Amino acid sequence: MPSVEILSRIQFAFTVAFHYIYPPLSIGLGVCLVIMESLYLKTGLPVYKDITRFWIKIFALIFGIGVATGIVMEFEFGTNWATYSHYVGDIFGSALAAEGIFAFAMESAFLGVLLFGWNKVGKGVHFFATIMVALGSIFSALWIVIANSWQQTPAGFVIEGHDLAARAVVTDFWEMVNNPSSWDRFSHVVIGSFLSGAFLVISVGAFYIVKNRFVSHAKAMFKIGLGVATIAALAQLFTGHRSAEYVSKYQPAKLAAMEGHYDSLAVADMYIMGWVNNKEEKTTGLKIPGGLSFLTHGSFSAPVQGLRATPPQDRPGAVNFVFQTYHFMVAIGITLIGLTLLAVFLLWRKKLFNTKWLMWIFVFSVMLPQIANQLGWYAAEVGRQPWVVYGLLRTSDALSKKVTADEVVFSLVLFTFVYLLLFTLFIFLLTRKIAHGPDVTAVQSDNSDNNNDDDSFYTSNVPA
Template sequence: MPSVEILSRIQFAFTVAFHYIYPPLSIGLGLCLVIMEGIYLKTGLLVYRDITRFWIKIFALIFGIGVATGIVMEFEFGTNWATYSHYVGDIFGSALAAEGIFAFALESGFLGILLFGWNRVSKGVHFFSTIMVALGSIFSALWIVIANSWQQTPAGFKIEGHDLGARAVVTDFWEMVFNPSSVDRFSHVIIGAFLAGSFLVMSVGAWYILKGRYLKHAQAMFKVGLSVAVVAALMQLFTGHRSADYVSKYQPAKLAAMEGHYDSLAVADMYIVGWVDNKKEQTTGIKIPGGLSFLTHGSFSAPVQGLRATPPADRPGAVNFVFQTYHAMVAIGITLIGLTLLALILLWKKQLFNHRWLMWIFVLAVLLPQMANQLGWYAAEVGRQPWVVYGLLRTSDALSKKVTADQVLFSLILFTFVYVLLFALFLFLLNRKISHGPDVTEEEETDSEHFSKRNIANIPS
């Protein structure tokens, strides 16, 4: 049977990965809702009121599942990772308290007005509530990322106690908040969330277009999603580069693993695709000579620290896994840029909705931002190993001393069963809401039918 450490890491990775399906969607949808309702208030077009109401219902579903799946991780801190919880309790406690006060309360409080406030509060108050819900979801991500970033680049603390009783205590709250990686990592995470939400909106819009249903509404929601996705996809290039830059400064072993770079201090290539043999300490594939040196130092001949400069005990063990997940994330990011720019060009030419093949791509492309978000976290977290708090606390030392492998395995099986049921329920409810479609008035339905008859003939079979 695998060790307690391996099983605990698998369990936490599984529960976090499942939970992380939902927060990016709610963050991205929050921004799209603000845009949709803002257009409705500015133009008075009922189609934007309808799609705002439609997506609010889906937002509530995603928010509810996200809350339910997030609670589990807090229990795991105490059961599987008690030493870790004691060590970082002062850091995480302040960040999670801020998340609860300034983010979750804000988001959940105004969500009630968002759901039930139509025709009960003024349009201005309802729009303000939409903005607050969107900001609440962003603030929630902010404090979680701050807590995680502190583990990557600790700052603003001191160590009290010794050995198993040691703990990190905040000495400067704002230095802890603005640790060297928090701003870059937060911007990268938020942009990824905007992509996840906007691609969900475009996927549903493309599906309606293919089925010839709600064409007026579908095109409106697709345009809103595309406006967010184009900007976010291009911004991700910048935030991704900034994130890699902090890794090169503060976690050189992780950067070396991301590119399979072993030489202690030498010119580093950038691989397009490749494979890492960690035993032989060799990387093969298609590469740009000196590419990593250029990205990190602005020169193709600048030396970059490789894995051999780090003692074997302090290196990431799964180097090829880090390499592959990082490169897959980058490849998806480039694909999203290409897709959104192509759609923008076709929209400008008024040909976007005339290509069934492209609509099918956008229906399926809803998976790509989610995959990129997950892969990015895998690369970041596995690349940080063997440290749970970089340079201070090893993962092997962060475990609970009383938990056995049998107990972790049983809970992992139980979590898997429950999460499969939750995911099936989520897909069922999501499909039912999408199948129902936006609620429209009789007058709008008649107008929409005329719109559909005019436009469906323009969609090639």
């Protein structure tokens, strides 16, 4: 049987990965809701009200499942990672308290107005609630990312005590908040979330278009999702580069693992694809000579620190895993840029909604941002190993001292069963809501603009 450490890492990775399906969707969908409702207020066209109400219902479903799946992780800190909890309790306690007060409470309170406030509060008040829910989801991500970023680049603290009694204590709250990786990682995470929510909107819109249902509504939601996705996909190039810069400065072993770079200090290539043999310390594949040197230092001949500069016991163990997850994430990011730019070009040429093969691609493209988010998290967290708090606390030392392998296996099996039920319920309810479609509140010819890009519907209909 695997060790308690491996089993506990698998259990936490599984619960976090499952939970991480939902917050990015709610963050991205919140932005889309703000745009949809603002267009309704600006134009008065019922199509925007219809799609706003439709997506609010889906947002509520995602929010509910996200809350349910996130609670488990807090208990795992105590059951499986008691030493870690003691060590970082002062840090995590501050960040999670801020998240609960300034983000989750605000999001939950205004969600009630968002869901039940139609025709009960003014349009302006309801729109304000929509903005607050969207901001609440973003602020929630901010504090969680700050807490995790502190583990990557600790700052604003002192260590009190020794050995198992040691704990990190905040000395400067704002230095802790503004640790070297917080804002780069936050921007990367949030923009990835924008992509998740936007591609969900795009996917449903494309599905209605190919099925010739709710065509006017589908085109409206598709265009909104495409606008958000295009900007976010291009912005992700910048935030990804910024994230790589902080990794090169503060976690050089992680960057070396991401590119399979072993030489202690030498010009580093950038691999488009490849394979890492960690035993032989060799990487093969398709590469751009000096590419990593250029990206990190602006010169193709600049030396980059490799894995041999780090003692073997302090290097990431699963180098090929980090390499592959990182490169697949980048490949998906480039694919998303290509898809969105192609769609924008075809929309400009008024051919987008006639291109059925592309519509079908967009139906299934909803999975791409989700996969990229998961892969990015895997690369970041596995690349940090063997440290749970970088350079300070090893993962092997962070475990609870009393938990057994059998107990972890039992809880892992139980969590898997419960989460599969939750996921099945989520897919069932989501599918049913999509099959029902938006409630049309205006008399209109739904298929009058079936398969063309004519925008006459949006200009010729008077406000309801």
